[in-house]
Amino acid sequence: MKPWARTTLSLAGVGLAAYTGYGGVLWWYQDSLIFPVPGGIDRQSLDFGAHEVGAQTLDLEAADGTALYGWHYRGRGERLVIYLPGNGESVAGNIPLHRLLQNHNWDVVTLAYRGYPGSEGAPSEEGLVMDATALWEWASREYPPSSIVLHGRSLGGGVATHLAEHANPSALVLESSFRSMRAVAGRWAPIHPVDWLLRHPFDTETRAPVVGVPTLIVHSSTDRLIPPAVSAYEIRDAFAESESLLVAGWSHAECLPVVDDQVQRLYLEFLDRAVPLDD
Numbered sequence: 459m460k461p462w463a464r465t466t467l468s469l470a471g472v473g474l475a476a477y478t479g480y481g482g483v484l485w486w487y488q489d490s491l492i493f494p495v496p497g498g499i500d501r502q503s504l505d506f507g508a509h510e511v512g513a514q515t516l517d518l519e520a521a522d523g524t525a526l527y528g529w530h531y532r533g534r535g536e537r538l539v540i541y542l543p544g545n546g547e548s549v550a551g552n553i554p555l556h557r558l559l560q561n562h563n564w565d566v567v568t569l570a571y572r573g574y575p576g577s578e579g580a581p582s583e584e585g586l587v588m589d590a591t592a593l594w595e596w597a598s599r600e601y602p603p604s605s606i607v608l609h610g611r612s613l614g615g616g617v618a619t620h621l622a623e624h625a626n627p628s629a630l631v632l633e634s635s636f637r638s639m640r641a642v643a644g645r646w647a648p649i650h651p652v653d654w655l656l657r658h659p660f661d662t663e664t665r666a667p668v669v670g671v672p673t674l675i676v677h678s679s680t681d682r683l684i685p686p687a688v689s690a691y692e693i694r695d696a697f698a699e700s701e702s703l704l705v706a707g708w709s710h711a712e713c714l715p716v717v718d719d720q721v722q723r724l725y726l727e728f729l730d731r732a733v734p735l736d737d
Contacts, residue, residue, distance in 0.1 A: 469621070470609075471553045471666070474546040477526045487718055489580075489581070489582075489657075489658075492545060492581075492613070492639065492658055493545055493571075493573065493581040494545060494546050495573055495574050495575075495581070496546060496547070496548050496551075496574070496575060499513075499548055499575035499576075500575070501527070501575075501576055504527065504548070504549060504550065504570075504575060504576050507550045508529050508549075511529075511531075511550075511553055511556070512531065512557075513529035513530060513531050514529070514530045514531075514532060514646050515527070515528070515529065515530075516528035516529065516530045516567065516569075518592045518593060518596055519592065520570075520572065520579075520585070520588040520589050520591075520592045521588050521591065521592065522585075522588060522626065524572050524577070524578050524585070524588070525577065525578045525579075526569060526570065526572065526576075526577045526578075526589055526590070526592060526593075527549065527569075527570045527575075527576030527577045527668075528549060528567060528568055528569040528570060528576075528593065529549045529550075529556075529566075529567070529568050530565070531556055531559075531560055531565055531566040531567070532565050532567070532642065533560060533563060533564070533565045534563055534565070535565060535600075535601070536563070536565075536601075536735065536736060537563075537564055537565065537601070537605040537606070537607075537733040538565045538566070538567060538597055538600075538601045538605060538606045538607070538608050539559050539564050539565070539566050539567075539606075539608075539609050539729070540567055540568075540593060540606060540607070540608050540609065540618075540620075540627075541555065541556070541566055541567070541568040541609050541611070541614075542568075542569065542590055542596065542608065542609065542610040542614030542615075542617045543568060543569075543571075543611055543612075543613075543614050544611045544612030544613050544614055544634075545612060545613035545614075547596070547611075548570060548574060548575045548576070548647070549568050549570050549575070549576060552568075552611070552713055553692060554716045555713050555715060555716055556568070558595070558716060558722070562726055562729075562730075563735050564729065567593065567597060569589060569590070569593045571585075571586050571588055571589050571617075572586065572588075573585075573587045574588070577589070581608070582657070582658060583616075583620075583657075583658035583660055584657070586617050586640075587617060587620045587621065590617050590618070590620070590621045591621060591624075591625075593594070594606075594621055594625050594627075597643060598625075602668060603625070603626045603627060603628070604626075604628050604733070605628060605733050606627045606628060606733075607627055607628055607629045607630070607631065607634065607729055607732055607733060608621060608622055608625075608627045608629070608630045608631065609630075609631040610630075610632055610635060611634060611635065611675075612633070612634050612635055612636075612684065612710065612714070613635075614635070614658070615632040615633065615634075615635025615636065615662060615690055616635065616636065616638075616639065616660030616661075616662050617660075618630060618631075618632065619632065619662045619665050619666065619669060620660070620665060622665075622669045622671060623665045623668055623669060625670055626671075628671065628672075628732045628733050629671050629672045629673070629674070629728065629732035629733075630669060630671050630672070630673045630674070631660075631673070631674045631675075631676075631725070631728070631729075632673065632674070632675045632676075632690045633676050633677075633713070633714055634676070634677055634678065634681060634684060634687055634689075634710055634714060635662065635677075635684070635689065635690040635713065636660070636662065636684050636688055637662055637663045637688055637689060637690055637692055637693045638659060638660060638661045638662055638663050638664070638688075639656060639658055639659050639660040639661075640656055640659050641659065641688040642684060642688050643656055663692055663693050663695070663696065664699045666693055666696035666697045667696055667697070667698065669697055669698065670698055670699075671699070672699045672700070672701075672728070672731075672732060673697045673699065673700040673701070674688050674700070674701050674702070674724070674725065674728045675691050675694050675697075675700060675701070675702040675703075676691075676702070676703050676704075676705070676714050676715070676721050676724070676725065677690065677691040677702075677703075677704055677705075677714075678704070678705055678706060678707070678708040678710075678712075678714065678718075679688045679704055679706045680707055680708060681708070681709065681710045682708065682709065682710065683709075683710035684710060686704060691704055700711060701724070701728060703720065703721060703724055705718050705720060705721055
């Protein structure tokens with residue numbers, strides 16, 4: 459074999475090994491990438507935090523027997539936002555949003571997904587949907603479904619859309635969320651078969667046309683983790699009834715209804731239209 463042929467074959471082998479190795483990393487480590495569970499938070503700390511912010515602790519059980527933990531802020535008991543958090547949040551991860559909602563006469567409930575601080579088990583798409591379903595079943599016993607709004611942030615948007623496909627909330631809010639995990643993963647591995655590698659597709663795009671409730675989609679054009687091209691904002695027209703707003707200047711880490719005045723106005727107005735407050 460000529461030297462140039464051996465060099466070409468060697469380079470091809472290195473390239474194949476790198477391609478295969480990166481694909482293997484995506485396969486084996488996708489759970490830790492998709493579900494970066496916060497560490498160092500125990501149940502005692504969460505219970506103390508709930509007391510400090512005026513929330514009631516909530517113990518639920520998913521359909522498969524997994525014990526789940528949540529916080530419930532009970533106010534007037536007339537209308538409720540179910541907040542489904544992003545993938546790096548604990549139940550205490552978005553207290554400013556909870557406060558905003560309380561100040562505008564909304565009760566709030568949020569959940570620790572399985573495997574997250576306070577709850578048992580290990581996270582997966584199927585498991586998180588079971589968790590959200592358990593929370594919905596509890597909430598719809600405490601409040602009329604017509605007085606409940608689902609708010610999913612980031613990964614929580616994928617969970618919320620999945621839930622809204624089968625539940626009957628008054629409305630749905632998708633904040634800083636994606637069109638599908640497949641689209642996001644395609645940015646990490648543009649030449650890999652992500653359809654084969656991905657175990658948790660969270661396909662909001664496919665579910666959007668059958669979500670028959672008013673939907674608000676808000677996103678930041680400067681979100682680098684979920685850029686607009688792979689965001690739920692990009693598929694806003696796939697929902698039967700939607701409003702949307704793309705703002706600028708905020709990162710993925712920032713809660714848009716809290717930090718952006720324009721989003722906050724639209725968000726609160728949307729919620730009030732969905733479930734008007736009885737005077």
